[in-house]
Amino acid sequence: xxQLVESGGGLVQAGGSLRLSCAASGSIFSxxxxxxxRQAPGKQRELVAVITSGGSTNYADSVKGRFTISxxxxxxxxxxQMNSLKPDDTAVYYCNADYKSFWDRRNYWGQGxxxxxxx
Numbered sequence: 256x257x258q259l260v261e262s263g264g265g266l267v268q269a270g271g272s273l274r275l276s277c278a279a280s281g282s283i284f285s286x287x288x289x290x291x292x293r294q295a296p297g298k299q300r301e302l303v304a305v306i307t308s309g310g311s312t313n314y315a316d317s318v319k320g321r322f323t324i325s326x327x328x329x330x331x332x333x334x335x336q337m338n339s340l341k342p343d344d345t346a347v348y349y350c351n352a353d354y355k356s357f358w359d360r361r362n363y364w365g366q367g368x369x370x371x372x373x374x
Contacts, residue, residue: 257281257363259350264368267340271372275335277350277365284331287363288353291324291335293346293370303348304335308355317343340372 263275275291290305304314304324312324323336333350350365 257283257352257354259352259363259365261348261350261365261368264348264370266371266373269341269372269374271340272336272338273340273370275337275348275350275368275370277333277335279331279333279352279363283352283354283361283363285328286354286356288355289324289326289333290351290353291333292349292351293344294349295343295346298346300349306333337370340370342372342374344370345372346370 258280260278261275263273267273286308288305288307291303292300293303294300302315303318304322306312306324306326314322321339326333347367348370349367352363354361
């Protein structure tokens with residue numbers, strides 16, 4: 256019954272900004288590390304940013320200084336603020352939840368949201 260739903264993608268010009276949201280159903284959010292991945296045509300899916308259940312963050316070198324990942328546990332929602340967008344940022348962006356407990360560890364994925372950056 257766990258479900259991740261992304262929103263906020265769209266078409267923007269280079270230099271513009273977008274804010275992606277990932278709303279999580281179920282009771283796993285607070286115990287999950289949340290990540291944003293992206294996959295461009297002809298390329299492998301790559302990790303963009305991650306925020307742990309404790310709030311620590313890490314970013315791919317290609318987005319450092321431009322993207323910010325955050326989370327709101329009360330709303331069970333993760334965000335990716337994307338500024339100074341470049342055409343190379345064009346991809347389908349996927350939300351991921353890495354659920355960890357004493358008993359097990361599970362991964363959940365959203366359906367993806369398209370981000371297109373025009374030059």
